[in-house]
Amino acid sequence: MKDLKNPVETEKQEWRKRQNQQRLKTGLTIFSPVFLLLIWEILSRSGLIDARFFPPPTAIVSTFIELLTSGQLFHHINISLFRIFAGFLLGVIPGIILGLCMGLYAPIRHFLSPLIMALMPIPTLALLPIILIIFGIGEVSKVVTIAGSVFFPVVINTVAGVISIDSIYLDVAKNYGASRRDFFLKIALPGSLPVMLEGIQMGQAIALLTIVAAEMMGARSGIGYLIWTSYSAFLLKEMFVGLILISFFGYIFSLLLRWLQRKLIPWR
Amino acid sequence: MNPKSKISIHELTKVFYKKHNSVTALENISIDIEEGEFVCLVGPSGCGKTTLLRIVAGLENQSSGGFRIQKSSMDRPNQSMVFQERGILPWLTVAENAAFGLNMRHLPKAQVKERTDYFLNKVGLTKFAHMYPKELSGGMKQRVSIARAFANDPEILLMDEPFGALDEQNRHILQEELLSIWAETKKTVLFITHSIDEALYLSDRVLLMSAQPGKITAEIKIDLPRPRKLEDIRSNPEMADVFLSIWQHLQTEVQGSRL
Missing domain, CATH: 1.10.3720.10 (MetI-like)
Known part of the structure; x- marks a missing residue:
């Protein structure tokens, strides 16, 4: 059996968890295009991909x-x-x-x-x-x-x-x-x-x-x-x-x- | 056919015909309803009661026989129907829905507003006039439907199990509201239900239908004083007998259709 805790406190923690997950999802959505551009920039500048075809x-x-x-x-x-x-x-x-x-x-x-x-x-x-x-x-x-x-x-x-x-x-x-x-x-x-x-x-x-x-x-x-x-x-x-x-x-x-x-x- | 009655349906028959196969949904239905009378049509599902109502509502044609609605004024539409749930238009607000019949007749704006406001107030929806149906509960939607029918001021009202989808408490509240508006306007009502309680509570007369072919098999007068109380009907031994006999009739009908 679970420890007897304050029920409101338990729910509050659950709610915080859900909030954090939501923030993570928003973060991922913003992060993906930035990440792609960054990789592209690095690869192109470092010469790993041909900068003539894929300019930074x-x-x-x-x-x-x-x-x-x-x-x-x-x-x-x-x-x-x-x-x-x-x-x-x-x-x-x-x-x-x-x-x-x-x-x-x-x-x-x-x-x-x-x-x-x-x-x-x-x-x-x-x-x-x-x-x-x-x-x-x-x-x-x-x-x-x-x-x-x-x-x-x-x-x-x-x-x-x-x-x-x-x-x-x-x-x-x-x-x-x-x-x-x-x-x-x-x-x-x-x-x-x-x-x-x-x-x-x-x-x-x-x-x-x-x-x-x-x-x-x-x-x-x-x-x-x-x-x-x-x-x-x-x-x-x-x-x-x-x-x-x-x-x-x-x-x-x-x-x-x-x-x-x-x-x-x-x-x- | 009684010339004085408000609605007279005379030897009305409806046959549904499909390739090599026809079903008689209604057979020789004759009904006379007095001005101001509240009549409930009770029968098992599939007995053709909705078909009968749809014919009177002008939504379907009978195969033979006919019906007549007595006119009291040329400005009045013959009939308005209160549909089952989902009968209000989702793209119109509560007020626009209630005004629908009047707007379709292109009455002057002021008159439309006055009548709509009056009946929205009657059903307690004044505060919700500018909301869309998606924001309303089932009971509120049916109130809009009732307001729309009464605001249209027709010769007769047709109701197709309007409270069928509501829970018991809400259903009773709406029945009470309906009776109070009805008492005030004195409309002639033809009401379909499969709830015996509802029929006993609302009507002056109950018509029992049997299935396949749909026929009127019995007629029961409900001579109870109005305004009525549900408790009184429940505790009235005479009504208990009536309830039982209708119940037995429906049971045999349902059993019969299962064989």
């Missing part, structure tokens, strides 16, 4: 500052962000509208879903040649490429969101005499929102993948272009700056979307 992080940072102060980085960032936002909106808005219609009206769903299922597996990048033929080599073709890749996850998730709405909510709407319009706006839209936003989250990740690849293939500006031309000219520090930018924007976008999610679905 501190050198990358100073290149980043140079590019930033010379102003050419802003140009690339601006154009990429414009393409992402324009393409994102052009993909998300029709995706939501079509997804709601497909979810609500079975004939539309049955008519369109084979087309969507057939087109979805084709990477939009593989369609880039066709997009270039139709929309030319200007900005429109990049925006359309992004839109195309964002569109599919949004449509599919919106349809799934509408279908997953508990049938009792449909009964409530019907019993209380909801009009078609009210049904669309008060039941289908909010009911499908959580699943729809997951699709938008996915779309955002795909948009970032697509923009880099599209800019590598057919552009004269943008972060993807910066990465590709720097690599071609063996300016690897500049290339790493491009890679870090992509990682940074990916993180910012997902934070933004998570914030939006909290604002749009406060009932969750």
